Amino acid sequence: MSAFRLAEIPIDGAALGRELASASAGACVSFEGWVRNHNQGKAVQRLAYQAYPALALAEGERILAETAARFAIEQALCVHRVGDLAIGDLAVWVGVSAAHRDAAFAACRHVIDEIKARVPIWKNEFYADGFSGWLHPDGSPVAE
Template sequence: MSAFRLSDQILDAAGLSRELASASAGACVGFEGWVRNHNDGKAVQKLAYQAYAPLALAEGERIMAEAAARFAIERAICVHRTGELAIGDLAVWVGVSAAHRDAAFAACRYVIDEIKRRVPIWKNEFYRDGASGWLHPDGSPVEG
């Protein structure tokens, strides 16, 4: 199974974590990114994520391979949601297993930072005042 995935279904963090199990792993670090009810001083009602799947999957796999090459890890997985999400929904999950915690923490941070920076996934925030706004993967507004 691919290390980087897109999903339009609710994420099962416990099930994903089990995919990282290894007899030689002494550490597992996970990151969960949830939909929050505010951003940049605005009350958020819901989000919708869109991705250009062929490029997103290719770039996501590159990032996962980079993490494996840079850090002494056993396995890394990242799954990012697409579609409409409610407040509190799990939007992105990253998990890393390694023999030691330092590598697991460093690799997990690297993966989420690079995914947000490089993978073409766009977020449309829907605000309580009825407005909406598109954000680039890095969180900056899309000017239009």
């Protein structure tokens, strides 16, 4: 199965962690991105992710391959949700296994930073005041 995946159903982080299991790995670092109930001072009720699947899968795989080349890790996986999510839902999961913890921490951080900056996935936040808005990578609203 591909190392970068899009999911229309809830992500099972524990099951993904087991995919990383290896007798030669001494470290496993995972990151969970959760749906938060506020952004830039506004109350958020829910959100929806939209993706360009063909390009998102290709770019996600590229990021994981670059990460494996740059850091001394064994394996890296990432799953990103698409569709409608509620507060507290798991939106994105990243997991990295490595012989030692330094590389696992650094690679995990690198993957989530690159995913947020490069993969064609868009977040639409729905606010308590009834409005909604698409966001930029830094969390600020798109002008249009």
